[in-house]
Amino acid sequence: MVTTRLHFADDARRRIVRGATQVARLVEVTLGPAARTVLIERAPAGPLVGSSGYDVALHVELVCPVEQIGAQAMRNVAWEVSDRWGDGTATVVCLAAALLQSLDRAETRGCERRALAEALDAEIDEVVAALTRSATPVMEDDDLRRVIETAAGGPDLSPLLFEAALRAGPQGYVDVVPAAESDALEVVQGLAFDGGWLSPSFAASGADRIVLENTYVVAFDGAVQSIDEIGPMLDVFVRMDQPLLFVATSFSEDAKERLGSLVRRTGAKIAAMRAPGEGDWRRFHLGDIAAATGATLFGDEGGYSLRTVRPELIGRAKKVELTAKESRFYGGAGGLPELDFRKAQIRGDIARSRYLSLDRERHEKRLALFFSGIVTLSLGGRTEPERALRIGSAQRAVQAIRAARQSGSIAGGGLALRDAGRALGNGSITGRAFEAPFRALSVNGATDATVSPRDPCNLVIDVVHRAAATAASLVSTNVAITHPRRLAN
Structure with missing residues (x-):
């Protein structure tokens, strides 16, 4: 009892x-x-x-x-x-x-x-x-160094963290991850996502990368069940010999195979990718791509059908790079009003996630992509406990940097x-x-x-x-x- x-x-x-x-x-x-x-x-x-x-x-x-x-x-x-x-x-x-x-x-x-x-x-x-x-306000380099050293618990990591903070900029994001070997710093340029091409059939034989220069971008919030839905649009780009990236929420196997067949048969500069992420995050990232490239989001919710695609509704990017696992967008044509509106939406997402740290961090990364990008700081250690301690110290310093830049x-x-x-x-x-x-x-x-x-x-x-x-x-x-x-x- x-x-x-x-x-x-x-x-x-x-x-x-x-x-x-x-x-x-x-x-x-x-x-x-x-x-x-x-x-x-x-x-x-x-x-x-x-x-x-x-x-x-x-x-x-x-x-x-x-x-x-x-x-x-x-x-x-x-x-x-x-x-x-x-x-x-x-x-x-x-x-x-x-x-x-x-x-x-x-x-x-x-x-x-x-x-x-x-x-x-x-x-x-x-x-x-x-x-x-x-x-x-944190205005000078010395101010930033003192915040970093205080939060990191000493000078050991301060030089690396200071460099990461400078390269990320006030609106950027520093991601701290375990290193396979030694410490390293990587700066991701452009709008980068986990998730690459829809199929390797879009790449040249044996190539591990697709590069589309001065490409058009179509963003579709929906599932492509049949290539017939987008056939008229694809025919236009095949005849114009213009590069096109088609991004959708999902593709059926039939649509994926027929798209790849079209590219191989015609040599068209066309590639497709599934919107990055899973669940609701896929729609978040799809909207980010549309805002960055100036594309109108097609789909039932937006009221725009793929059968009525017009030039002014299509986005542009100076360059898009796709691999099997990653996609990067450079020089998107999104206008300032649209970008500012998207940033405000993401800040709202951050505020709504104040009690969910993982979601908040993912939204903060989204926001950083519209500014200076993401800096990845990889940290190692002689033993697993030492590496965990160094990563914990660095993560605390990164949070302190962001907070100090906001409020002084x-x-x-x-x-x-x-x-x-x-x-x-x-x-x-x-x-x-x-x-x-x-x-x-x-x-x-x-x-x-x-x-x-x-x-x-x-x-x-x-x-x-x-x-x-x-x-x-x-x-x-x-x-x-x-x-x-x-x-x-």
Whole structure:
């Protein structure tokens, strides 16, 4: 029979605070460039080298079930920040636990619950305002270097990350992936997609690439079941001897075979490809291709039939390269109004995906293709754990670069938070709590290891809001309900 246990008032709250504090003390060792790692048992698998607050908090299981509630709250807020920013997880746990301790002390002294909540809201607003005022735009190379070195945890990866950030530009995207051998940096030019030609029959015998110069582009949001649907259009391009790329959502086997046969028989400069991606992503990418090349999207939804193709509805590109696995578009003829409209649509897709990190990243890559493109940074390591640590550090730095370019940077190393907390004055409830990340970084030796560190302003502000919300929800506990459980030996 499953039973429950009830833990009331001060006893419940103190145990929750104790659980949150234990996680914070464990997580603090991962803060800063001079931080240490936490070795985590994962039997029967090999141990995990924890280098971020979320990695560590995820594996904490406390014996006391009420203390575990506090630990779980720290894990949840670390996940939220990790999912949104990829960095700041140790800082948010450290700050949330410190704020919780401050609020608990105030309530123990007899501060009324409503007054405590109002005071917390007011002090958080003051801290956020102070952080915003202290932010400076990331304009110079030195500013960017300091943001990178702070987020990456030292100078090891800074030169590569700095070069990647410069080559991607403010609107570009840096993708960090494991390297097969040594570190490498690759810049993808043009509008590039995973997914190449429909069939090798469109390429010359033995060729591994199709290149269409000054090509026309037709984009069709639908399935081509028969070549008869597009026969009249193809006949025009065969007679004109003009290159054409036909992009559709899908092709039947019959349509694919007859298209290839037409190209082999006539020698026409015609190629076809299925829209990149799967499911909804296929339609996203098809729309991106249409916008970039200035093509009207044919199909039932747009109201344009392939049987009534007119020249003004066809897109253009200076060059299109197709292989079996990849396609790239260069010099698309899309006009500025259409491109701006498409970029706005993608930004809307990014905003709607704020709770889905994988979807958000894929939309951010889509947006980057309309600007500077995608820079791929491949990182290796002498061992698998070392490579994983380097990739994690680089990914945190990439997120910090993007955030700092959006909102500017503030003094890192916990300095901005400490100063904002001190500005609240001696009578504040939470002022000293904002010194917690600085104190932890000092213990780790970060103040000696990094000169003038810089953090993204909007990341730190988000950390403050999430830490405060977590602390406020926990300090209001009157009853905790737990279920007895047996821990593994």
